[in-house]
Amino acid sequence: MEQITTSLAPPRSSQKVGVPGSTSDASGSVTKRLSSELMQLMMSSSPGISAFPKSDANLFEWVGTIEGPTGTVYSGLTFKISINFPPNYPYVAPTIKFDSQCYHPNVDLNSGAICLDILQDKWSAVYSVQTILLSLQSLLGEPNNASPLNPEAAGLWKSPSEFKAKLMSTYSPASA
């Protein structure tokens, strides 16, 4: 519940920021972009990744689902993420964090924050929700242990059985 309320606030307030008059125009084009991304994502049918707006009233807040890639310790697990698009998307990267607890070297276990270059300094307007989701999915199997958000997990990565045990102890199956 807390998540919903906190995540509801930013896009709305930030939407009001900006030059009046151009707002509707700008948000119109963003909406258009998000709609077409949604369409693209829906029709692409990439296995194991999916996302959808949280409610029909707000296209700036999505819920995503990522299935752990097969052949990794995350195989068979499903993680929920939340995606918040800024009003000046796609010039600014969306804010993405894990809603399910995810034991991963590049994910903060408690806040769900993610350390991924394309979500920060490497962001480009040509990326889309689909590319983000695909990147996240591959990140699960191939963490960047050089810049860990979860040093413990980074340390354990070399010993898969222990890592798996730790992962499972924090994992709770995603549900509605």
Next chain:
Amino acid sequence: MTTTATPAVLAFVEDKWQEAFSNLNHHQPGISGLMTLSKAWKIAADFLRPRPLSQPRPKYNPVEVKMAFDVLGQTRLLYTVLENFLDDMHQQEYLIKHEVEEYMSKYEETDDPRIIAQLVNRLVEWFNAWHPLAEYDSSSVPDLWLADSQDDAPKSLGHVVTDHFTVAFHTHIYSILPPSFSRGFKVLVASTLPISDDMSDNVKLDQSAWESFFALGLVERYESLIASVCYEHIEGYIRKTCEGKWSEKMLTGMREWMTKKMVPWMCLPYARGAKNSEEAGKMMSGVGSRFDYHVCKVLCDLRTSEIFDMIVDFPDSKPALEDLKECLHRVDQRSNLVSTLRKANKKRLLHPGADTKDILTQYVSIIKCLRVVDPPGVLLYKVADPIRRYLRDRPDTIRCIVADLVGDGENGTSLVDDNDPLVPLVSRDVEDYTDVTWEPEPLDAGPDFRANKPGDIVSTLVSIYESKDLFVKELQVLLAQRLLNVTDGNYEKERRNIEILKVRFGEAALQVCEVMLRDMTDSRRIDQHVQSQKPSLLHPIIISRHFWPTLQTGTFTLPSRLRAVQEEYAREYTAFKPDKKLVWLSHMGTVKIEVELQDRTLEVDVPPVSAAIVELFSERDRWSVDELIAQMGRIDRPSVSKGLLVLVDLGILKEEETDNYRLLEIAEEPSSEPGAVPASRSAISMDELPGAQTAQQQQAEQVRMYWKFIEGMLTNLGLLPLDRIQTMLKFAPGYDRSIEQLGMYMEAARREGLVVAKDGMWRLNR
């Protein structure tokens, strides 16, 4: 019971006795009066006594008889005489009975109605012989039955006597006539009816015969029988004459026949005693209108039962329909007509075996026919409803209608009459209050009846569907196919069609079609330009993707030589129009190839797929289908097979064994049946080129997209109620379904095990 009479009573009785006696005695001295009376009685009784016909009544002195009756009349004994006579008659009845039995057994053996006629005559003889007034017509002879009434002049009892006698006689013969008599009588009456102009071999019944019938009371008694004879006769005649004869109006002829043939006959039973034709006409008017009604009803029933075939025969059956209209005016059989036609349609038209085109043709005929029968269109509305509903469910209805609209009918017959005025389609949801010819809706119109402007078949057909958008869409698809199949660059026909349709559907609706047409001409222009810059083998048709229906995409690897040509052309094009880029639909169009084989050189037009295959066969002589598919990239098996088949038909390839083909370097002798080759070749004619997707395919595509969205939202959001799904689906472009439709769809998905519903919440079945 014993009572002691008081002296007063005794005196009273005595007094009465004296009075009665003196009355009988005619106030004569002694009993001489009584003697006269008894003699008179004897004469009267003897005179009246019923005798066998073989013993005619002896001659009586009329004066004597008259005197005897007068005496009886004065003593007020005439009633007693009558009673006595009736008693006598009763005793003699066995005489008649014998004869009736004789005749009837003879009739039952032979079934000859003439015996019945003889019997009737015989009975009339009996009747006349026994009639108490038989020889004494009141006009010529003094009235016998003059009763002495106390105050006035003597009163005649003649009619009373006749009534009593007639009733008694009739009662008697009715009681002895066996049931078979009525049958015989019916045949007798029927056999006298005018069947045709030639009546020579009929039993002739003249006025006198009918007089006999009247005398015996047979007309009254068998009135319904006689009527039914008439009805049956009329019915039989009409059926015989009119059945299957739709090309001329029959009703007038039938009415004439009634006047000429039936009325003279009917005058006998129904206009008895009419002195002149005017009087007869008056007497006949009631009966006549009843029979006229019957004529209409029979014809109406007949035509109703034939209605389906009449509609098939339209317009040859138009006179019959006009008859029907007139009959329906007189006879209220409209609902019967509706139900019959609906039943016939259901049985003969609205089943999977019927071609959509045929259903449409018949529907159009029904429209035209019922407009003849019932101009306001109530009948049509009622009959058309099931057809329209059925057509709506048929997948190819729109296609058929549209194909017809653009004159694509295979056999050349068009649903739409060319003479029909071209009227723009207008939706008439509101009444036109300025219409001076406005009439109220007919009585039997349903609540949602809406009168159609007569004559506009096209708008009726288009209105099968709720919006004309579907038509325009299908029209686009059809146009796309036709345009792509035009090889000689002559688009005049299509242009003409579009112009015609513009009148109907409006300029705006057909704008897309305009663009498509322009693409074709533009292509030629652009091609000319590109060719002038750098001659190329390729002559592409360049279409504006957004304005064309989705074309089947198929990407396969063109042979490198062709690909090079394509790329070169694309470069030239981009140089000409820098802001545009060509996306090739390589599988469409035709390729002119020249195949050089050891013994022959073939120059043929083939689909690109076939060209690609030929290219591959130039590398080696044998290929299996799977190998070809592997070489050609993303292509489906049927397309390859089709491409192969074209080449096999051309005698370039031969299928050695299943799915293995060999190049025929040296032509083989054509197979034993040379006729088979052109036949199969025509089967894969050029118009089977992959065309545009039909509207139906597009719809399936849409549904697939909606499912993706539903899947997406349920994956991410978990449980959702139906209304939530409905509102979320607005993210899907072009979503226009109602929540009911969505509910049905979800239900279908549930049955397929894709989703699970619990407490009104839906989730994916994982």
